[in-house]
Amino acid sequence: MDLPIQMLTTAVAVPVFGAFLIPLAGRVSTTARNAFAVLLGLFTFVAAASLFSTVTGGETADYALSFPLGLDFILSADMLSVFMASISAFVSAIILIYSLDYISHYENQTEYYTMVVLFLGSMMGLVFSASLLWMYVFWEMTGFASWRLVGFFRSDRDVAKANKTILVTVFGALCMLIGIVMIYFDYGTLDLRALHGQSISYAAAALILTGILAKSATLPFSTWLPDAGVAPSTVTALLHAAVLVKIGVYAYARIFGVTFAAPDGFSNAVLYLAGASALVSAGAALIETDIKRIIAYSTVSQIAFIFLGLASGNRTAFAGALLYILMHSVAKGGLFLCAGIIEQNTHTKDINKMGGLFSSMPVTGTAFALCSLSVMGIPPFGGFFSKFLVFSGAAQNGSLPVLLMFLAGAVMTLLYLVRLFYKIFLGDPAGHKSPREGSYTMVASVMALALIGLALGALIYYPSAYTELLTANLGVNLQ
């Protein structure tokens, strides 16, 4: 096998199978287990990122294992999958490093590491799969891992929220499966490369969309995401900010962006749905007082911006949406990890009981501010460019109501993030004993994410050139 194909298969196989070796490493020692988990994360990232040189050269790496009835197991590395896989693996690796300190006070650590790495592996499988069936299989595997992770703390309430997570997402996934079966009967294959440029029926598109919306926590299936905030902050960062919720977005880009030509009416419906989602969740974020629920609602509202870009039907918006995925993963991951530090050191999630934390936690506060600025889309942070391109594309789409909805959504993003920062870090201290700053690795992780957001803004030429090339090469039916 060629080196790129080896890298492709190892990027999927190593974390998936390595996850099951973590309990064995746990038998040896805690340190060995932790080191092994972090190494698996880093290795996955390196393997995924090494494929950049292949795909930017205009080639793809493919690996196929044949199965009967046209249901082959196909892995394919193209520009989109490598982009997505690298972001996911990178954020996951940072989260694993941060976890070393964060999770060390709790029970069931071995299960935690196993599930995180398994989740990462299934994510890699999902992203690289070029067959809808295998995409679905990995899709459910991520659902399973997230179910165990959300229910990491075993109180009845936690378990109930974890069940809600999996029930909603599996409901969506089953709808999607019906859609996939319909495609199979229409075309006799589920190989996405063969389906490139085909048309898709409204019914199949709507069913697949249901699965996507459920996974990406978009209206009307959005509320499982804030509820899943009961999980440890690392889990919420991994699942609900950086990686899991991006699965739906990725699937949308993969299925309706670069494979099928989505009908216009369908795209318009998605735009309105996303606009409503942006507004409703932003409104909820202004009311809530639980730090993690607020950030989760913020995720719901930002995901809507990504959908706006993907469904606007032109190249600018599509490239902007892909950049948005990158910027949002980094910044929102940072926000959740900051929330983890705050939660662990103040022993509360209620922002009314915080206030004035900046003086005792200056580094966390700075990282939080920088990440918030990136999410708001303020230059010189990377978030500015993605927001600009998405808006630019929406203007080209020419629908005034949609543009106004998202403008209002962007204004509300400013409001709830400023309110959150003010309530936590400024304002009057509300009866806490000036908690300490987080541990060195934790603070370093969040600061790294914040500074990467800044660096992405300064070096915007490279990611934007990449997404533009991607859109030009792979995009279907874009203006």
Add this chain to the structure above:
Amino acid sequence: MNLILIPIVLPLVSAFALLCMSERTKYLKEVLAVGAALVSLLAAANIFLLPPTALSYSWLGSGISFTLKTDNLSAFLLLAVSLFSAAISVYSFSLPAKGPAKWFLFNLLMTQAFAAGVALADNMVAMLFFWEGLLVFLYTFIALSQPTHAAKRTAMKAFLINAVTDLCLLAGVVITGYIAGTFSMSEISHNKLTLDYSWSIFAYVLLLVGAVSKAGAFPFHTWIPDAATDSSAPFMAYVPAAIDKLLGIYFLTRASVYLFALDGKMQLVLMTLGAVTILVAVMMAFVQKDYKRLLSYHAVSQTGYMILGIGTLNPIGIAGGLFHMINNAVFKSCLFMTAGAVERQTGTNDLSKLGGLFRSMPVTGVCFLIAAVSISGIAPLNGFFSKELIYKGTLETGYKVFFLAAEIGSFLTLASFLKLGHAAFFGKRPENLKETKEAPFSMLLPMLALAGICAAFGFGARLPLEWFISPSLTALNIQHGVLSGFHPDKLYFISVIVILAAVINHMVGLSAGGGKACKASDHIHYAPVLKETYALAERRAFDLYEQTMDHAVPFASKLLYRADRFLDWATDTLPSGAAGFFSGAFSRFHNGSYPLYMALTLAGTVIYILLAASNGGLR
């Protein structure tokens, strides 16, 4: 390195170098900042003297490039930005009341770098990048200037107001770029957009909101008076008085005459906005009892003159607007500097506690007088000439009502400066201020320089008009005649009448207020109707920001939260309730009774046979 990049890159690099220095080093940081600002000023002067050039890098994908261009207007603006940065960096040298020196200078240099970027950017996306980038430093500038909660709150207010209007600007830029097919301003100007269809009107209005909000016009001005009390004098002298005005009016001009060809309706909108801003802000300024707060309302009010001038859309008015932009920055910055000097030497800005300072602070007093005479539009200082151009432009449009509003504004401006000067520098000196000394040299120097510019641009008004304003109009492709010249015509006599009226008003106010200068506005402040209006204004009933945050935002978010809760009910409570109901209902039939199972089976069979029979029978 290319010369054009120096005014952007040098302050940027120096700012980061500052961050690496210890707060304890003495004067090292200040020297670095002053040095960077002076070198940038030299570079800006050099750019101004050289013929226009451009610089372009590929940036955001293939469609959007990072283009800087030094046409005459941009070079003029860059020179102004650099001048004020240099002045403020010198001024703040020995001023303790500016928060941590390191952060103050960091914010100063970053603001300078980004403002220079706005001035030079030809591509609207690059301009937006620098423009919005200023937000962060606006916030940290105010938040770090005082260790109080009020400073943090005002910083948040300033940030939110500007961030929201910057989003409007962003939307305006994307729509303009889409209609025009390019983001390059110089390319759009070859084929100006017209307001014929709704998208272009929408685009222009969004650009307008962004521009006038940066300039601090009504109703986006309300953070400025708050910042006057909650932040430092050098910040006020630098950002709201100088940089924000320069950038806002600069882009307003670009948008209104360079990118778009406006029609009569939009002209009326602009002029109305200008007149309303003049009157509302000057009415507020007149009754203030705090040195800096009074000045801050004037900073808003003077913006109205510039918008009015630009809004006339004729060469005289636009020239007046641009000339007033630079003049206002000069005298307003100088006035805030005198406020900072008075605050440093006496410890207060409260007019009722000041008085008779002229004898102990003569240099500050003279600078104040020059700047106050300028802002009041008294000949032959610079304010007179720019206001005269604006008046002429306004009269040329035929709408006399705007001219009247501008003259009323002038009357109240002079009246409030009579009150301010009288209360602070003349009259009786309070006992505790007997020992007051003059401010240090580093503060006097920039003040004197700016006051000198006021005088030079007044007595030699031809020079700035020929060097700066006329080439700027040429850069905007506006044909125009000779702009300068002092004429003892009707306008001049009207200005004399306004001066006399203001002096008489001051006398009346003094006698009504028992001879106390700080009460010289009370006869208007507590007049019927006005009294209630002012009381409402004090309670922030007219503050768009406070009203929105107190009423509209909670209402809207509660409504949206209801929708969210409904969806939660529909995806969580309803399905689990339904599942519970049906499983409960079905489990009632599964009670182990054999006859019941048999009866159900039989009933099912009968139903099946009936259904099959109605569809054509069993086959």
